[in-house]
Amino acid sequence: MAVSARERRDGDLEARQRESVRRMAAEAVAHRREVQARALSRGRDVRVAALARLAARVEEWQDQVMRMARDADLDMVRVGLDRWEMETTLVEFVRERRLRKFS
DSSP states (O other): OOHHHHHHHHHHHHHHHHHHHHHHHHHHHHHHHHHHHHHHHHHHHHHHHHHHHHHHHHHHHHHHHOOOOOOHTOOOOOOOOOHHHHHHHHHHHHHHHHHHHHH
């Protein structure tokens, strides 16, 4: 079966996006290790500040992943650690997705 030029471009775009996400995840892991090393050597005040910076970077990274997913026409949902809030968010996400699918 022949692959069209558009399908090839779409596949290349998806591969580049997957690689970009992998690279950002690796950077986040490396940054986390750096923060942990600094925190162990400098004490609690530095840990709190470093974790606050890390939280900001993680949020930026998540926003970037969400934009990339939207650009690739993928549905994504961001959930937190609270179980009940997560379940509510997921139910709302599925409900909205089904409404779009059947509209």
